Amino acid sequence: MSSNKTNTIASLGEFGLIDRLTNNINLKNTSSFLGVGDDCAIIDLNENESFLITTDLLVEGVHFNLMYVPLKHLGYKAVAINVSDICAMNGRAEQITVSIAASSKFPVEALDELYAGINLACDAFHVDLVGGDMSSALSGLTISITAIGRVEKNKITLRSGAKLNDIVLVTGSLGASYMGLQILERENEVFKVNPSLQPLLDGYDELIQRQLMPEARHDMIDLLAELGVIPTSMIDLSDGLASDIFHLCEKSNLGCELFQDKIPMDDKTKLTALEFNMSPVTCALNGGEDYELLFTVKQADFDKIVGNPNFTPIGYMTSKEDGRNLVGASGEIIPLTAQGWKIN
Amino acid sequence: MSSNKTNTIASLGEFGLIDRLTNNINLKNTSSFLGVGDDCAIIDLNENESFLITTDLLVEGVHFNLMYVPLKHLGYKAVAINVSDICAMNGRAEQITVSIAASSKFPVEALDELYAGINLACDAFHVDLVGGDMSSALSGLTISITAIGRVEKNKITLRSGAKLNDIVLVTGSLGASYMGLQILERENEVFKVNPSLQPLLDGYDELIQRQLMPEARHDMIDLLAELGVIPTSMIDLSDGLASDIFHLCEKSNLGCELFQDKIPMDDKTKLTALEFNMSPVTCALNGGEDYELLFTVKQADFDKIVGNPNFTPIGYMTSKEDGRNLVGASGEIIPLTAQGWKIN
Numbered sequence: 001m002s003s004n005k006t007n008t009i010a011s012l013g014e015f016g017l018i019d020r021l022t023n024n025i026n027l028k029n030t031s032s033f034l035g036v037g038d039d040c041a042i043i044d045l046n047e048n049e050s051f052l053i054t055t056d057l058l059v060e061g062v063h064f065n066l067m068y069v070p071l072k073h074l075g076y077k078a079v080a081i082n083v084s085d086i087c088a089m090n091g092r093a094e095q096i097t098v099s100i101a102a103s104s105k106f107p108v109e110a111l112d113e114l115y116a117g118i119n120l121a122c123d124a125f126h127v128d129l130v131g132g133d134m135s136s137a138l139s140g141l142t143i144s145i146t147a148i149g150r151v152e153k154n155k156i157t158l159r160s161g162a163k164l165n166d167i168v169l170v171t172g173s174l175g176a177s178y179m180g181l182q183i184l185e186r187e188n189e190v191f192k193v194n195p196s197l198q199p200l201l202d203g204y205d206e207l208i209q210r211q212l213m214p215e216a217r218h219d220m221i222d223l224l225a226e227l228g229v230i231p232t233s234m235i236d237l238s239d240g241l242a243s244d245i246f247h248l249c250e251k252s253n254l255g256c257e258l259f260q261d262k263i264p265m266d267d268k269t270k271l272t273a274l275e276f277n278m279s280p281v282t283c284a285l286n287g288g289e290d291y292e293l294l295f296t297v298k299q300a301d302f303d304k305i306v307g308n309p310n311f312t313p314i315g316y317m318t319s320k321e322d323g324r325n326l327v328g329a330s331g332e333i334i335p336l337t338a339q340g341w342k343i344n
Numbered sequence: 345m346s347s348n349k350t351n352t353i354a355s356l357g358e359f360g361l362i363d364r365l366t367n368n369i370n371l372k373n374t375s376s377f378l379g380v381g382d383d384c385a386i387i388d389l390n391e392n393e394s395f396l397i398t399t400d401l402l403v404e405g406v407h408f409n410l411m412y413v414p415l416k417h418l419g420y421k422a423v424a425i426n427v428s429d430i431c432a433m434n435g436r437a438e439q440i441t442v443s444i445a446a447s448s449k450f451p452v453e454a455l456d457e458l459y460a461g462i463n464l465a466c467d468a469f470h471v472d473l474v475g476g477d478m479s480s481a482l483s484g485l486t487i488s489i490t491a492i493g494r495v496e497k498n499k500i501t502l503r504s505g506a507k508l509n510d511i512v513l514v515t516g517s518l519g520a521s522y523m524g525l526q527i528l529e530r531e532n533e534v535f536k537v538n539p540s541l542q543p544l545l546d547g548y549d550e551l552i553q554r555q556l557m558p559e560a561r562h563d564m565i566d567l568l569a570e571l572g573v574i575p576t577s578m579i580d581l582s583d584g585l586a587s588d589i590f591h592l593c594e595k596s597n598l599g600c601e602l603f604q605d606k607i608p609m610d611d612k613t614k615l616t617a618l619e620f621n622m623s624p625v626t627c628a629l630n631g632g633e634d635y636e637l638l639f640t641v642k643q644a645d646f647d648k649i650v651g652n653p654n655f656t657p658i659g660y661m662t663s664k665e666d667g668r669n670l671v672g673a674s675g676e677i678i679p680l681t682a683q684g685w686k687i688n
Contacts, residue, residue, distance in 0.1 A: 017452065017478055021459045029438045031494070032472040041474035043439060043492065046390045053475055055441045055490060061482040062445075094373045095387060097399045099488050101406075108361065115365045128376040130385035131397060133488075134361055138405040142481070144443050144488035146399060148387065150375070 038159050038251075039088040039235060040149070050156060052093075052149040054085035060140040067191075068184045071110055073212040074143070075117025076124075081238065082147035083125045083216035084291045088236040089158070090221060091151030095130045096122070099144040101137040114143075125216055155230050157295070162233035162252035166296035168315040169305065171220045173264040174241060175280060178287025179272040180204065180211030207272060214291040220310060227304045231295035240288040242336050246324065248296065248317075255322040258315035258336075260329055285326075285336075382503050382595075383432040383579060384493070394500060396493040398429035404484040411535075412528045415454055417556040418487070419461025420468075425582065426491035427469045427560035428635045432580040433502070434565060435495030439474045440466070443488040445481040458487075469560055499574050501639070506577035506596035510640035512659040513649065515564045517608040518585060519624060522631025523616040524548065524555030551616060558635040564654060571648045575639035584632040586680050590668065592640065592661075599666040602659035602680075604673055629670075629680075 031044040040052040058064060058078050066074075079096060086093040098118060102111065122129055127147065187199035201208060217236075224231065233252055235244045241263070249256050263284045273280040296317055297305060305311050318325075324336040375388040384396040402408060402422050410418075423440060430437040442462060446455065466473055471491065531543035545552060561580075568575065577596055579588045585607070593600050607628045617624040640661055641649060649655050659671075668680040 017455070020452065021455060021478075022473065027472045027474075028466075028470055029472050031438055032474055041439065041441065043474070051395070051492075053439070053441060053490075053492065055443050055475060055477050055488070057443045057445050057477045057479045057486075057488065059445045059479050059481045059486075062480055095376055095385065095397070097385065097397060097490060099399050099401045101401050101403045101486055108364065111361070111365060122372075126372055128371045128373050129366065130371075130376055130387070131399060133399050133401045134365075135401045135403050136406055137403050137486070138484060140482060142401075142403075142445055142486050142488075144399070144401065144477075144486075146397075146441060146490040148395075148397065148492075 039085040040091070042089075042156065045150065048153055050151055050153055052086050052089050052091045052151055053146065054082055054149075055144065055146040056082050056085070058143040060142065065188070066141070068188045069212060071113040072117035072120070075114040075119075076121040076213050077117075078143045078145050079118055079121035079125065079127070079147075080214050080216045081291060082145045083121075083127060083218060084214075084236040084238070086147055086149035087216055087218050087221050087293060088234050089149075089151060090155045090224070090231065090234060091149040092218060092221065093125055093127045093147045093149040093216075095128050095148040097146045098129060098132040099134070100132070101135045101142040103139055103141070104136040106141065125218055155225075157231045157234040159233055159235055159247050159251035161231075162248055162254055162296040162317050163298065164254060164317060164319060166232050166298055166317045167302050167313050168245070168256060168258065168294070168296050168317065169311045169313050170237070170241070170264065170292050170294050171217050171310055172290070172292040173266045173269065174237065174290050174292060175265050175269045175273065175283035175287050176207050176210040177214060177289040177291075178211075178283045179269050179276070180207035180209070181289070182276055183208060183272070184211065204268075204272065206266070206268060211289065214289065216291060217293050220293055223308075223310060227308070229297055229301050229304050231297055234293060234295035237290040237292045237294050238288060240284075240286040241294065242285040243288070244294050245336070248294070249320075249324050252317065253320055255318040255320050255324050256315055257318050257322070257325050257327060259327045262312060262314040264312040264314075383429040384435070386433075386500065389494065392497055394495055394497055396430050396433050396435045396495055397490065398426055398493075399488065399490040400426050400429070402487040402489075404486065409532070410485070412532045413556060415457040416461035416464070419458040419463075420465040420557050421461075422487045422489050423462055423465035423469065423471070423491075424558050424560045425635060426489045427465075427471060427562060428558075428580040428582070430491055430493035431560055431562050431565050431637060432578050433493070433495060434499045434568070434575065434578060435493040436562065436565065437469055437471045437491045437493040437560075439472050439492040441490045442473060442476040443478070444476070445479040445486040447483055447485070448480040450485065469562055499569075501575045501578040503577055503579055503591050503595035506592055506598055506640040506661050507642065508598060508661060508663060510576050510642055510661045511646050511657050512589070512600060512602065512638070512640050512661065513655045513657050514581070514585070514608065514636050514638050515561050515654055516634070516636040517610045517613065518581065518634050518636060519609050519613045519617065519627035519631050520551050520554040521558060521633040521635070522555075522584075522627045523613050523620070524551035524553070525633070526620055527552060527616070528555065548612075548616065550610070550612060555633065558633060560635060561637050564637055567652075567654060571652070573641055573645050573648050575641055578637060578639035581634040581636045581638050582632060584628075584630040585638065586629040587632070588638050589680070592638065593664075593668050596661065597664055599662040599664050599668050600659055601662050601666070601669050601671060603671045606656060606658040608656040608658075
């Protein structure tokens with residue numbers, strides 16, 4: 001132990017902790033190309049292809065609340081977020097393993113529902129469930145999924161590949177998943193106070209769906225291939241645009257300038273944000289769990305992609321010295337902070 | 345839901361549960377060769393090789409007790425048991441991913457110790473830690489490890505490949521890990537009653553080491569290759585000889601006859617079993633966690649392996665109709681039961 005003072009996990013945070021625990025790793029096998037520090041690890045497969053490996057934990061009480069998350073949706077989402085990490089490296093997921101730890105009092109019918117969602121996602125994303133483990137636990141439900149994918153070596157897209165003046169784009173629209181979570185949590189609070197009240201979920205279906213059952217954008221990986229575009233860097237939007245663009249900037253050793261007005265948001269997301277007295281753009285920047293793809297392309301490739309309704313250009317990469325900035329609605333420059341852009 | 349009655353996980357058991365949840369899986373990708381039902385899943389790699397994938401969960405309070413398991417040992421063991429599954433398919437582990445869920449009050453220094461053990465095992469087994477996930481949890485520590493290995497296609501060894509009259513062999517000696525656990529639990533009970541008493545662990549070092557820090561027998565995979573022996577079937581001894589030979593019999597659609605006197609046990613294991621008023625052979629049959637390899641070879645290969653001190657022949661495969669039997673010290677036939685052989 002190198003320190004006299006005891007640090008807790010909470011005090012270091014996830015990224016600090018991972019850095020601390022993995023900073024002295026030397027790769028020993030010639031097949032191990034890239035370790036910790038991107039969406040997936042890369043393993044050599046053959047002359048033309050690599051394997052991608054990613055893993056995610058979902059812990060009850062931390063990542064989901066079974067008071068309002070149906071198990072079938074949870075199973076679907078658990079697969080989707082792993083497949084999304086494979087997409088973020090420009091690859092295609094092919095296999096998953098699923099490990100579950102659940103209280104031994106957990107009804108088997110509940111696990112049936114969870115696996116129904118897992119199987120539905122396997123069908124949707126064309127992946128095979130090839131293995132796993134099952135354990136009892138003293139309490140709660142923990143889901144650990146590992147996804148394995150494949151990518152042509154010349155298409156591998158890292159967080160670190162962005163270049164000065166590359167265009168920043170996102171797929172789909174942002175903020176909906178976060179607003180769906182707000183709706184679910186609001187109605188759950190109402191339910192806890194008065195269980196006889198029916199939850200008011202009508203009209204919010206799409207937001208709730210985006211929260212409970214996000215899609216991995218493997219369709220966008222196919223579309224990029226069709227358009228002949230290989231992004232220079234990419235990440236999936238799990239923590240929120242502000243946090244995730246930071247990863248691209250940091251790994252690529254660049255800055256960025258994003259335009260608030262360009263950030264794609266559905267009207268329903270904007271209206272619901274206002275209903276909650278939140279700034280819509282804050283939801284898009286800091287909300288997270290959209291599982292859309294955030295990527296950069298070189299200017300020479302921009303013609304291939306501009307005008308395609310699936311992709312929205314939201315800014316460009318600047319030099320590191322220029323910082324990481326958001327251009328507000330009135331043209332004001334707002335520095336993005338490490339925790340994302342804070343509204344006043 | 346197909347049943348009106350609610351089943352709990354405990355009522356179905358691990359194997360029943362896995363069967364129930366995975367019985368309607370169809371593999372969609374041509375690269376997915378073998379799914380659930382062996383030590384590892386097999387994924388096509390190239391003309392001559394396959395990837396092996398395996399995953400194991402370790403849950404505090406279920407698989408380990410932090411009252412007497414040092415975190416460094418726990419990290420080592422967590423890697424070893426996954427590498428052992430790769431060995432059981434006659435492969436070599438190359439990469440692991442490690443996911444940890446821990447209470448946010450868990451000191452970072454404790455995670456340092458856990459990772460010190462993980463890194464030690466990575467060095468010992470020549471594997472690379474290439475990724476993972478880190479999460480807080482409401483309580484307890486959960487470790488989920490996935491190992492990826494490689495095997496030449498003509499050497500892949502399944503549980504299902506044993507043939508009539510094949511010789512059954514084990515590596516190393518059995519029962520030591522279980523006796524190590526008994527020692528640790530005895531001293532832990534003493535400690536709970538009177539924390540000022542020093543635990544009596546002297547003289548039991550090797551047994552405790554076998555429990556806390558088991559080795560994956562990758563050295564035996566190398567030795568088998570040197571000897572030019574490809575086992576017809578193989579499994580690693582995690583649940584105990586009785587339970588694990590059942591898997592080979594069931595998947596190979598055969599019976600077996602094992603000889604009690606041939607089962608390799610250290611003197612210290614036998615003496616400690618007697619000290620605990622246990623039958624030594626019961627410890628070997630039902631103890632589990634030895635992580636030695638149990639395998640079968642065809643009679644034609646027996647000459648290559650007989651007399652090698654690393655391998656002990658303990659019986660042979662019979663027809664399914666002959667059942668699964670242990671020949672006792674006096675020549676009596678004792679049927680092995682699904683829960684392992686029960687002593688009177």
